[in-house]
Amino acid sequence: MAKREHVELFLQGVEQWNQRAKDGSTYGADLTNINLGYALVERYGEGRVPSYAKIDLRATDLRGASFVLPDGMPLFRPGLDLKGAWFLGARASGAVFFNSNLTDAIFTQADLRGADFSGAVLDNALFFQADLAGSNLTATRPWRSRLILEAHRSGAVEPHEMMRVESVEKMIEWCQRLRRAHEDDPQGVRFYYRGQAKEWKLHPTVMRSALRRVEGRMLKDAMTYRPEDFADAHSAISQWVLAQHHGLKTRLLDITRNPLVGLYYSCEEKHGEESRDSVVHVFAVPRPLVKAFDSDAISVVANFAKLNAWEQDLLLGKRRLQFDQLRPYGLLRGDYERAIRRLLGLIRQEKPRFEAAIDPRDLFKVFVVEPQQSFERIRAQSGAFLVSAFHKRLEREWVLRWNERIPTYDHYVLEVPAAAKRCIREELNLMGVTREALFPSLDEAARAITVEAQAAARKRSEGNLRWHLGNHGIEVRM
Template identity: 30%
Template structure:
């Protein structure tokens, strides 16, 4: 365990008076925003160990804008579906700290300017009390309410571990299906990759890289390559094609073929040598999803159209959507009317009513297999709605199990014998050429070594 004191919770809300109460609810999608990647990795799974760690961290409570801040502690953290409910209390021995006194410390506390315009919950890799004491903003003797040092938890272990293709196939066949439809996804770097689409990924500092520009990414590719999209009927079709060309989208690739997922789990970060130094392999992982068949949608699904057309809306419009309104009032919002306009462009007879819970869901979609890559990879997608988060440990709708993969180089050799390789997984001439060159280079080296 990595024992440390230099971590604190930073809470920001737009709801004035929220910190005068004893409880507050954050949308799960706002948790770990503006959090360094190495810290966020320990809190992707919110089990008892992670929740207890969060409760041990000192807390700084703030409002959007330039308002005074408070120091306090967490009493409890309770996951509630797509929300996190916190109970808290302020430190009675530390008065409010004016924003003008915090301003010179923002860099030292890792508080970024744009953070103060967005409701979120960050976990900062800084010593809150040390910084405040050095700036003489709290008494020298002030200590965190819970003095026990906090441990950044390691990610949860996988459900199973395999070191051969045979062991992997045995593990997959032994899993209880329960009448559900099964999909797979391979990650070549088990500690690094999360169950989130490329659009939602953050840099090492915890800032979103592309999310605020989603509508621009979507339109720019259509403008520059409009001919490639002429046959696409729905926005989902366009997102699938954009995903195929590596544009960040709200789609997460999955497959119905477990061997394809295994290939992706093994295709990089294998053991190697560099300048005579052994570089150990990084374990891979295959994630197994189980989904009720009636929850698997197709490319022409109305719900899929609603989620896919979010890509056409500016971030400011999406963030103005108020999900606390009644169903009728929800659909009267300007942002929702604009979304309905986009949906009706591709579905003129669509009833002008959106179910608000659907708009924030994660949907399993079988899109059109419009290119050879999707066809061979038996591709499907998880389509993420507005601020949607897929719990790394599973949700009531999507079951999640994990198989850790080691001995990856040998597995790639065995997969090649089953015709699962770069040439077939990526069926383009440049990939075929690279595969053939590498294959015969290996044979030539083996032959020369035997002479």
């Protein structure tokens, strides 16, 4: 329980507290399990609570403490003013900062497990090396804080440099050059590729329309209509992969570990796109962002996608609207607890021993997930996926637009000229990178046999015509 002399010193205000902090006498002060907000109103009166901006609470024990001001305060008055406050190394697990103004606050190396920031202003707040497991960031717009602050080496190859691919040989040359450029990356990187017939935005299919609002319902409907098809899909990520495999729009973006597969997709014959230049996206992904199908981070993101739109926005801290500001603390916290219970319930269906502590930072990263090789197509294409709970577009510059220090991948775009596509397809065909190899099925085998037979028939027809006309002394050029 909080020490009476420490509480009294806190209630005297910032000047007195910080004066004692200068010689370290407040370090380790005990303010545990006390509602400081109510104590302040009791001391100064409603609407007269002084600012606690820049208070030095470093190394203070704030476990279970509450900064909530009473509900009797005017509806649009912000909570306690803690702008620029120092919580460096503070023990604040379970602390409640509801509606507080924490702009520019410093939480470096603080223990914030299970802390409740709902409704707080976190603009430019620093959480470097802070433990946020299980914390509540409802209605805080956390992307505006320094939620993730990790050094990221980027720009190994100048992006303005013309990166063109006119042949398979040139593609391999670029891959080798990019790999050499990343050899000294301390985390190590893995390379992934995505070929596109033109430079479309990197939108997962469900993010290209209003269907994102009902993505979880679509998956549930698919599993309801075809339960036998999902009988062996025991995890959320395996269910999403299966659903996407059969055409459902999802937040998974296909990539591949094989650069030649990426090149094939950029040169694939499609009606109306043969005359356009195309691209191959190259992603140099730090190893900590590459996750196995059964990792906890992927379980969180994959099950997050099953939530309804309201629950998703709530857990992402998006709903900082007038409606939310009107909601008293109890109701807002109840909304969050229902959403987090539902997410945890979904995760525990596949991982019964999953701990309740979800790190909210995982919701703001983009991961590569290496799926189980459960489909011939995934095996044949060396398939993987980019996936994120928060980001709708996955170009590196768009990810960094939300938080410039978030750990992410280096991203390069190789241009494939339209004039080179046919030659590249012929080279890939010689190397066995063909549609029937990448889409192994009887349908594709039949399609390949038909195309080959038609080509042979045209050759025979042309040969017969050439022979017939030649016998009549007519020169033929075809």
